[in-house]
Amino acid sequence: MSFTVAIDGPAAAGKGTVSRAVAAHFGLAHLDTGVLYRAVGKRVLAGEDPVAAACALRAEDLEVAGLRTPEVAQEASKVAAIPQVRAALVDFQRAFARRAGGAVLDGRDIGTVICPEAEAKLFVTASAERRAERRLKELVEAGHPASYENVLADVRARDARDTDRAEAPLRPAPGAVYIDTSELTIAAAVDRAIAAVAAARA
DSSP: OOOEEEEEOOTTSSHHHHHHHHHHHHTOEEEETHHHHHHHHHHHHTTOOHHHHHHTOOGGGGGOTTTTSHHHHHHHHHHTTOHHHHHHHHHHHHHHHTOTTOEEEEESSIIIIIOTTOSEEEEEEOOHHHHHHHHHHHHHHTTOOOOHHHHHHHHHHHHHHHHHOSSSOOOOOTTOEEEEOTTOOHHHHHHHHHHHHHHHHO
16 A cells, blocks of 8 residues: 655755654655656756656666755756656656555645645755755765855745746645644654654544
8 A cells, every 4th residue: 555745845844854754753665756856857967858858767877976956956946847757757756656565755746736735745845045055064064165155045936936836837736734844843743744644544
């Protein structure tokens, strides 16, 4: 029997951390769907056509080095706004979602488009300012020079692309449990998410 948990939200809201913790707690498989778009974005930066790159994407492409750089993140946001790219990656995500034993998927349109029938839906968010602070810390720790002002501008630009695109815009799914992590510790956010999923499984 499959059980799907759909977790959506903007960049750097903490949904990846929450998703991995939820998956570990309930013994479910986990897919960060943003990695699919990062992998496509990386191939585009290498000169490939975005639609061709999405159609040719393989599981091993999700394991290559360099998917977490700021350049790849920006390109991922751009290719994610292309309807043909999104369409090419839908089947991959839906097959993962309904695997035996259950799965947790996090992204931008899991509860609204990829898995609207998911048994549990969460929307994890935070203020743009708090998300910029978190992303800046990640970049500095990874050795990427950055300023708060530039990171905040990038966060807001990504938010605009994600929420304003015609194809699968970022928004909470109907019935999704809303978790604002702006003032929450990681542990508190994870606890709320686990409680929401447990209630859906009851």
